[in-house]
Amino acid sequence: MALRDIEKNAGVAVMILLLSVWSLLGENSCDDAEYFITGQCCPMCAPGDRVNQHCDDKTGTSCIPCTQGTYMDHPNGLTECFKCQLCDLGLGLQEVKKCTYTSNAVCDCRGGYFCVELKGEGCGVCRKHSVSKPGYRVKENGTTRSDTVIEACPLGTFSAEEMSEKCIEWKDCAKLGLLEIEPGTSTKDAVCKEKSYRHRWVISLAFISAPLILLLLTLHFQGFVKVRTLGDVPIENNAPLPFDASSSENRMSESCDNQGKSEVSKQPVESETRKNNCKSTLPIQESCGLT
Numbered sequence: 001m002a003l004r005d006i007e008k009n010a011g012v013a014v015m016i017l018l019l020s021v022w023s024l025l026g027e028n029s030c031d032d033a034e035y036f037i038t039g040q041c042c043p044m045c046a047p048g049d050r051v052n053q054h055c056d057d058k059t060g061t062s063c064i065p066c067t068q069g070t071y072m073d074h075p076n077g078l079t080e081c082f083k084c085q086l087c088d089l090g091l092g093l094q095e096v097k098k099c100t101y102t103s104n105a106v107c108d109c110r111g112g113y114f115c116v117e118l119k120g121e122g123c124g125v126c127r128k129h130s131v132s133k134p135g136y137r138v139k140e141n142g143t144t145r146s147d148t149v150i151e152a153c154p155l156g157t158f159s160a161e162e163m164s165e166k167c168i169e170w171k172d173c174a175k176l177g178l179l180e181i182e183p184g185t186s187t188k189d190a191v192c193k194e195k196s197y198r199h200r201w202v203i204s205l206a207f208i209s210a211p212l213i214l215l216l217l218t219l220h221f222q223g224f225v226k227v228r229t230l231g232d233v234p235i236e237n238n239a240p241l242p243f244d245a246s247s248s249e250n251r252m253s254e255s256c257d258n259q260g261k262s263e264v265s266k267q268p269v270e271s272e273t274r275k276n277n278c279k280s281t282l283p284i285q286e287s288c289g290l291t
Ligand SMILES: *[C@@H]1O[C@H](CO)[C@@H](O)[C@H](O)[C@H]1NC(C)=O
Pocket: 138, 139, 140, 141, 165
């Protein structure tokens, strides 16, 4: 019983094997323009068409054209056309060749993207171009096949904006006759300041104040000190002033002008007082010297 079963199974196995070999041989024996199906060779459908019904003993292959959105790019024995690929804008792709009944659409990278995975004549995966930051410059623009080539700004230059085309040289404050108050960096220009402003201000002040001080000093020793000297003279008991205060300045200068010369003898007392004043107080002597 068991032995007969085994023989039977072996027989089936051998038959299947033979069938497989025959079918393989059969497939191999089909023409280039034929395909093997269900034990026979059928004529292929042309590109743009697909098989509607396989051939049989009586009729050849029945073909029908692909429908919109599908294509068949080679002679075939297939019952379905291929779906046209869609170009995903979100992935940086765009359609560069429309799908036809005989050819697939071609996608490639859209502006601002470059290909990282080629696919046929187009691209399958795109990536965004690198952006050059401040401190760098774009040496070469990106293409659909290459990323942006970015270069750091060399020392002494800067770029302040993204995607700068050039690195700009720092301002040379010294060359401009200015004072550098902030050195340049790769992203910022040097900051200069008008050197002369502060100097001019100081010089102007000095020019204005010097004569003013001189004037004040002059006034001080000519006027103020004299008044003080007069003030020192006692005025109690309604005693008459040694000389007329209102004309004191005239007289004083007179006395000063005539210093060394003999004094007028009209008013000996007054002149004596004045002489005393002139001699006793140093400031008046100085003031006399000045006039
Ligand atoms: C990059 O492209 C821009 C326009 O998009 C152009 O102005 C610039 O000159 C290009 N730069 C280089 C380095 O080719």
